[in-house]
Amino acid sequence: MEQQKLPNATLIIVLSIASYLCCCFYGIGIITAVIALVLAFNSQKIYNSNPEDYSNIGTIKTGKIISIIAIVVNLAFIGLVIWLISELGLEVLQSGDQELIQEKMQELFGQ
Template sequence: MEQQKLPNATLILVFGIISIVTCCCYGIIGLIFGIIGLVLANKATNIYALDPALYEGYNNVKLGKTLSIIGIVLNILVVIFFIWIISIIGWDSMQNEELMRERLEDYLQNME
C-alpha cells in the first residue's frame, strides 16, 4: 500500500514559521498563526496515531508543532511587553513622539 501525505503537514510547518517571523507585529498576528498551527498539528498527530504506516510527513507536523509552540510563547511575551509599555507611557503618547520621549525620560528619572 502506498503512503499518503498527512493532511496539512506542510501548512502546519508554514504556520509555525509565520508565527515566529510575525512576532514583531504586536504579537497578535503571530499568536493567531501559532494557535492555528498547533490545532492543526494536534489533529494531524491524532490521524497519524491511528495508522502510522499509512501516512508520511509526520516530521513536518512535529517540527511545525514545535515552531508553533515557540511562536506562541514569543508572541505572548511580545503582547505582555506592549501592554507593559502602554501602561507606563500611556496610549496617547504612542502616537506622539515628543510626548513618548518625555514620558520615557520621566520614567527613567523616577527609576533612579
C-alpha cells in the same frame, strides 16, 4: 501498501513560520500559530490511528514546536505592548512625538 503524507503538513509549517514572523505586528501572529497548532494536533491524531500508513510525522512535530515557540514570543510581545501602554500612557505613544517618548522613557528608567 505505500506510505502517504499526512494532510496539511506544508500548511502547518507555513503558518507556524508566518506566525513567528508576524509577532512584531502587535502579536497578531498568535492567530496563525494557534491555527497551525490545532492542525498539527489533528494530523498527529490521524498519524496515531495508523502510524504505518504515514511518513512525514517529523514535519508535523517541527511545525508544532515552531508554533509553540511563536505563541510564547507573541504573548511576550503583547505583554511588552501592554506594559508600555500602562507605563507611558496611550496618549504619549499615539502622539508620535519621539522627544516626548524619549523623555518619558528616561523618567521611567531613571536616567
